[in-house]
Amino acid sequence: MSKKLIYISFIKLTDKVARDWYIDHCIAKGALVEYWDIVSLVREEHDENYELNADYLRNIKNYKEFEALVCQPENKDAVYVMLISYSGRFSKPYRLLSKYSCKMVFLNWGAMPTTSSAPKWQKIIYRLFNNPFGTVKTVADVILGNVYRKLNVVNRFDIVFAAGHALTSVDQYAKKVVHFNLCDFDHYTRVNLIDERLVKEKYAVFLDINLPFQSDLAISGLPAVNAISYFKSLNRFFDLLKEKNGIKVLIAAHPKANYIGNEFKERKMYRMLTAKLVKDAEYVITHTSTALSYAVLNLKSVLFIYTDEMMDIYKNTVVREIKSLASYLNTSVYNVDQITDASQIKILPPNFECYDAYKYCYLTSLKSENFSSAEIFWREINTL
Numbered sequence: 001m002s003k004k005l006i007y008i009s010f011i012k013l014t015d016k017v018a019r020d021w022y023i024d025h026c027i028a029k030g031a032l033v034e035y036w037d038i039v040s041l042v043r044e045e046h047d048e049n050y051e052l053n054a055d056y057l058r059n060i061k062n063y064k065e066f067e068a069l070v071c072q073p074e075n076k077d078a079v080y081v082m083l084i085s086y087s088g089r090f091s092k093p094y095r096l097l098s099k100y101s102c103k104m105v106f107l108n109w110g111a112m113p114t115t116s117s118a119p120k121w122q123k124i125i126y127r128l129f130n131n132p133f134g135t136v137k138t139v140a141d142v143i144l145g146n147v148y149r150k151l152n153v154v155n156r157f158d159i160v161f162a163a164g165h166a167l168t169s170v171d172q173y174a175k176k177v178v179h180f181n182l183c184d185f186d187h188y189t190r191v192n193l194i195d196e197r198l199v200k201e202k203y204a205v206f207l208d209i210n211l212p213f214q215s216d217l218a219i220s221g222l223p224a225v226n227a228i229s230y231f232k233s234l235n236r237f238f239d240l241l242k243e244k245n246g247i248k249v250l251i252a253a254h255p256k257a258n259y260i261g262n263e264f265k266e267r268k269m270y271r272m273l274t275a276k277l278v279k280d281a282e283y284v285i286t287h288t289s290t291a292l293s294y295a296v297l298n299l300k301s302v303l304f305i306y307t308d309e310m311m312d313i314y315k316n317t318v319v320r321e322i323k324s325l326a327s328y329l330n331t332s333v334y335n336v337d338q339i340t341d342a343s344q345i346k347i348l349p350p351n352f353e354c355y356d357a358y359k360y361c362y363l364t365s366l367k368s369e370n371f372s373s374a375e376i377f378w379r380e381i382n383t384l
Contacts, residue, residue, distance in 0.1 A: 003382060004032040006075065008093055009083035010039050011216075012048035013057050016255040016272065020183040021083065021107065025374040026381075027056075036060050036069070042090055046215055049258040063092060070100055079384050080104045082157075086173075088144025091154060098155040103384050107377075108172060109163035109182045110290045111362050112321065113328040149173065159380055161373075164362040178380050179367040184293040186373050187275040192298075198276040203250045204241060205277045206234070207286040207295075208269075210254035211310075222317060225309050231263045233307045237336035238267065241285075244342035249285065252277045283347050288321045296329070296358045299350045304333040311335060329354045 005026055011017065013035050018024050027033050037059045039045055060066050069075060080102050084090050097104055148154045160174035163182045212227035238249040251269040253259065259269065270277055278284055278294035283301040286292055287310075295302050304326040306319050314320075326333035330351040339345060360366070368376065 002030050002032050004075070004078040005034070005081055005381065006078045007033070007035045007081045007083055008097075009035065009037060010042045010090070011083060012039065012046075013037060013052045013054060014048060014050045014255065015052060016050070017083075018052060018054075021081070022374050022377050026378060029378055031381075034058060036066070038066065038084070038093060041066070041093070042084065048215060049256050063096065066093065067096055070096060070102065078102070079158075079381055082106045086145060086154070088141040088146075088148065091145055091148050094154045095148065098153065101155070103158045104155065105159040105161070105381070105384075106157050106172075106174070107161045107180070108167050109161070109180065111164060111166045112288070112290070112292075113166075113324060113358065113362065158384055161377060161380070163368075164360060164365060166361045168365060176380075178376065179365045180376060181364045181368050181371075181373040182290065182293055182362070183373065184275070184290060185297065185364050185369070188279075188294055188297045191275040191279055194276075197280045198270070198273060199250065199280065202247050202282055204247050204283050204285060205250050205252050205274075205281040206238070207252050207274065207278075207284060207289045207291045208254045208257060209287055209289050210257040211287065213257070214254075215256065223313055225307070225313070227263075229309060230307060233309075233336050234305075235265050235267075237305065237334075237339060238264075238285075240339060240342045240345065244345055245282075245347075247282055250277060250281075252291065288318060288325055292325065293363050296355045297363065299352065299355060301347050301350055302326075302329060302331050303345070303347060304331065305336050306333075308335065308337040329358065 003026075007021065007023065009017075023033055023035065033056045035054065035057050037057060040059075040061055041063060058069070060069070080097055082094075082104055084093060086094055086106075094104070145154075157172070157174040159176045159178055160172040161178045161180040162168045162172055163180045163185075168177060168179055212225050212230050214224065242248055249267055251264050251267050252274040253269045253271045255272060257271070274291050275294055278291075278300060279298055281298075281300060283303065284292075284295040285303045285305060286295070287304070287306060292302070294300075304322050306314075306322050311319050323333055331348050332346055334345065
């Protein structure tokens with residue numbers, strides 16, 4: 001009998017999701033796959049660019065339907081791949097699956113460093129002062145999630161696939177923890193076997209995160225930036241960079257982005273080709289993105305950037321993360337709106353020690369780096 005995998009997700013099914021979460025790989029291996037879109041159960045319903053209308057997709061509109069599907073005989077021995085992080089807020093799918101003793105696995109990757117050494121209680125007080133309602137809500141969510149686990153209302157994961165020491169070294173609430181790679185690590189490994197360049201001339205690359213139109217901001221309760229001023233600020237900075245060293249900036253477009261105007265002026269954009277772009281880039285420009293891994297793995301210099309508006313609305317969230325990443329890698333960070341001359345920009349060489357620490361803390365491990373994560377995933381799934 002073919003192995004059956006059921007993906008439970010609060011993100012829309014796109015070509016990137018199918019690639020990076022091993023759906024395509026498992027189907028090629030002969031698995032029966034279903035993708036249960038439960039977006040409308042846990043967050044505001046929305047459309048996403050590049051959505052797939054696959055025959056294995058199910059759009060579930062209420063928990064009654066969800067529970068009825070779980071109870072179907074053909075799903076009794078299925079493995080549920082959870083693409084929804086566990087918390088009190090998102091506990092109901094977990095509680096229902098635990099009620100019927102379903103086998104659950106989780107891919108825990110995408111962790112990034114923070115440089116704050118303050119005790120946890122000091123961080124909570126700081127957040128309470130700056131965002132009291134949001135902080136209370138977050139703390140209550142964590143407490144509720146822990147209560148469900150203490151009461152055994154939510155079962156342990158059968159397997160957690162964890163990328164990097166930062167995740168393998170902590171309790172994953174799992175029967176088994178498997179050393180794993182961030183999906184970007186596997187893309188990097190595959191692309192670096194190819195000598196041919198995607199772009200012949202010298203260039204720098206910006207890792208776009210689709211910030212003005214990013215649907216995931218809603219999950220964190222964050223507003224979007226103004227698109228017009230955002231692109232104006234970035235394009236002016238990219239012009240200054242070209243003035244500094246004569247190298248043009250190319251755009252590694254976010255997989256969800258669907259730019260239809262002249263957002264980045266005449267700069268060429270590439271989608272789903274970030275690994276190839278970073279491999280041969282002279283240096284990398286970014287806000288904060290797991291795609292930073294490509295710069296780290298390829299030992300590329302990195303410029304971290306933000307805007308005045310980002311500082312105003314994301315001071316304690318996105319901008320704090322940007323500064324933490326820059327500090328961890330010991331490299332440059334700029335408010336692009338405060339840069340008036342190309343001479344103010346310094347492109348620092350990579351700090352190899354910092355990059356190596358990042359690699360093994362957040363991207364891979366000595367146990368997994370020489371193996372394909374897709375094959376690790378398939379091997380372990382077949383033990384359940």
